[in-house]
Amino acid sequence: MSFGQALSFPLAIWSVLVLGAMIDRRGPVAAVSPAADSPVMDIPAGERLVWLARTSNPWLLLTAAVLGAVAAVAAVAGAGGLLAPAWQLVAPLGIASLAVLACSSVRARVTGQGLEVGFGPLGWPVRRWAATDIESARAEHRMPSQVGGWGYRLSGLGTTVMLRAGECLVVRSRGKDFAVSVDDAARGAALLNSLAGATRSTS
Numbered sequence: 001m002s003f004g005q006a007l008s009f010p011l012a013i014w015s016v017l018v019l020g021a022m023i024d025r026r027g028p029v030a031a032v033s034p035a036a037d038s039p040v041m042d043i044p045a046g047e048r049l050v051w052l053a054r055t056s057n058p059w060l061l062l063t064a065a066v067l068g069a070v071a072a073v074a075a076v077a078g079a080g081g082l083l084a085p086a087w088q089l090v091a092p093l094g095i096a097s098l099a100v101l102a103c104s105s106v107r108a109r110v111t112g113q114g115l116e117v118g119f120g121p122l123g124w125p126v127r128r129w130a131a132t133d134i135e136s137a138r139a140e141h142r143m144p145s146q147v148g149g150w151g152y153r154l155s156g157l158g159t160t161v162m163l164r165a166g167e168c169l170v171v172r173s174r175g176k177d178f179a180v181s182v183d184d185a186a187r188g189a190a191l192l193n194s195l196a197g198a199t200r201s202t203s
Helices: 003-022 058-079 087-102 185-202
Strands: 051-056 105-111 114-119 126-130 134-142 151-155 158-162 166-173 176-180
Touching: 051 058, 051 185, 058 087, 105 185, 114 134, 114 185, 134 185, 158 166, 166 185
Parallel strands: 158 176
Antiparallel strands: 051 105, 105 114, 114 126, 134 166, 151 158, 166 176
């Protein structure tokens, strides 16, 4: 494998994440009422509710660790003169390890401002949706076979962050769907719908 080929996979992952974070940064769209069957949550007057969920994929974490370990061994071998030029192996493996690590876990948070989804152990990069931009939210069962595999996927269902099969939080904003595989998705969707409805009613 050439150096360019080795770099193409991790750089493609980062490109998707960065482009996804930049998509739809336009001005507010016209208010759209949530679907009639969208779940909602009663929010007591004067209270602020927060919903948090986190999911990780142990196989992706293991893959990132293995790639990082191999990169470290290659770096040591290169420093000792046993491998030259070492950077041709260390650079792509190091980048691949960081890219896989960023795709190995996800954190979703719903607050009064809307939805925030952070990637990787440090919660970066981050995608955000303002409550005013969320048309509706729902819980939906999805499988990797439906969205084209694991990780950050683009398919006919929209964008899906697939770290494990099963329940996903799906939000519709600006006519597009974004799904993330997290537990307790129904509660997160209900809170988002309530916050979005309250925001629209006061705007």
